[in-house]
Amino acid sequence: MPGLLEKRRDNREEGEIPTAGMADIAFLLLIFFLLVTTINVDTGIGMTLPPKLEDQDPPPVKERNLFNIRVNAQGELLVEGEMATIGQLRQRVKAHVTNFGEEPDLSVSPDDAVISIKTDAQTPYDTYIQVLDEVWMAYREIWNQIARTGQTPQGDQVLNQTYDSYEAYRSTLEPQEENQIREAFKAQISIAEPDTGD
Amino acid sequence: MASQRFERRTSDTEPGFTTASLPDIVFMLLIFFMVTTVLREQDIKVRTQLPEAEALTKIEQKRLISKIHIGPLKKGENQGETAIQIDDALIENRRAIRQIMYNKLQNEPRLIASLKVDVGSEMEVVNGVQQELREAGALRINYSSNRQNPPN
Numbered sequence: 001m002p003g004l005l006e007k008r009r010d011n012r013e014e015g016e017i018p019t020a021g022m023a024d025i026a027f028l029l030l031i032f033f034l035l036v037t038t039i040n041v042d043t044g045i046g047m048t049l050p051p052k053l054e055d056q057d058p059p060p061v062k063e064r065n066l067f068n069i070r071v072n073a074q075g076e077l078l079v080e081g082e083m084a085t086i087g088q089l090r091q092r093v094k095a096h097v098t099n100f101g102e103e104p105d106l107s108v109s110p111d112d113a114v115i116s117i118k119t120d121a122q123t124p125y126d127t128y129i130q131v132l133d134e135v136w137m138a139y140r141e142i143w144n145q146i147a148r149t150g151q152t153p154q155g156d157q158v159l160n161q162t163y164d165s166y167e168a169y170r171s172t173l174e175p176q177e178e179n180q181i182r183e184a185f186k187a188q189i190s191i192a193e194p195d196t197g198d
Numbered sequence: 199m200a201s202q203r204f205e206r207r208t209s210d211t212e213p214g215f216t217t218a219s220l221p222d223i224v225f226m227l228l229i230f231f232m233v234t235t236v237l238r239e240q241d242i243k244v245r246t247q248l249p250e251a252e253a254l255t256k257i258e259q260k261r262l263i264s265k266i267h268i269g270p271l272k273k274g275e276n277q278g279e280t281a282i283q284i285d286d287a288l289i290e291n292r293r294a295i296r297q298i299m300y301n302k303l304q305n306e307p308r309l310i311a312s313l314k315v316d317v318g319s320e321m322e323v324v325n326g327v328q329q330e331l332r333e334a335g336a337l338r339i340n341y342s343s344n345r346q347n348p349p350n
Binding site for chain 1: 232257263335343
């Protein structure tokens with residue numbers, strides 16, 4: 001018996017792991033991770049909440065500078081005291097902030113203009129986002145114009161060169177760099193505190 | 199006999215690529231994707247179907263993001279009540295948010311609270327969470343939404 005075993009061992013080739021299949025295994029794993037990976041960027045509507053006020057009233061805003069948007073529980077809009085649709089919002093916000101004191105009911109200047117959005121407790125979130133989006137888009141359209149012409153609607157020179165759009169300008173900015181367009185034409189959107197009563 | 203003449207002309211080296219380093223290249227790619235892949239950071243217990251919007255901004259610095267999920271609880275087919283989830287835990291008491299967010303803000307002062315809110319939610323919850331965020335001092339928020347397909 002021992003002789004037989006030894007004979008077999010002699011015949012055996014040198015023990016070696018075949019590495020030819022290694023590439024296949026690696027490829028399989030690679031394909032798995034390729035499929036699973038999603039390099040997704042978080043997108044959304046950015047806002048800055050007002051800081052907590054310590055027993056002090058918010059700064060007063062002149063009635064004409066304030067652009068009131070109220071959304072009720074049914075998702076209906078009350079804009080400056082009148083019923084309105086979401087579709088009209090963008091033009092009306094633009095008219096309000098770029099008024100420069102012409103119309104007596106609209107804002108004195110873009111820096112003074114405040115867009116106030118107020119919702120009810122039962123307002124659908126979807127409607128709120130649509131309203132907020134339209135207001136932001138109104139500012140975006142103005143910023144786009146500034147990026148294309150290099151000037152604010154007042155005629156102040158802001159940029160040394162022109163860009164295709166506001167987003168094209170933004171993508172050239174370093175993280176710490178100041179956004180000249182937004183600095184020249186500030187967006188002031190206020191999310192009103194909800195009523196505690198109802 | 200023509201074939202023999204041909205054979206003689208060929209060089210001694212074997213034709214073909216050397217595939218010996220192929221596994222190395224593949225492994226390198228593999229390691230890259232393994233490192234970048236995030237399988238699932240957390241078990242999300244609430245349904246969040248995000249709204250669609252146009253005026254979007256991208257958050258490039260992922261480290262700054264802290265996600266707050268608001269939506270109906272996932273309970274099989276039918277949906278449960280609206281709940282709030284931060285990281286792995288469901289928030290029982292809404293007043294606990296301020297402490298959680300305050301602690302997070304101490305670690306990362308430039309924190310952005312990404313609100314992932316279900317489209318069907320009511321503003322009452324969102325407003326409540328926002329008031330808590332104000333209490334905590336976490337003022338940078340982002341209403342997470344997807345890109346709207348342009349109507350054309």
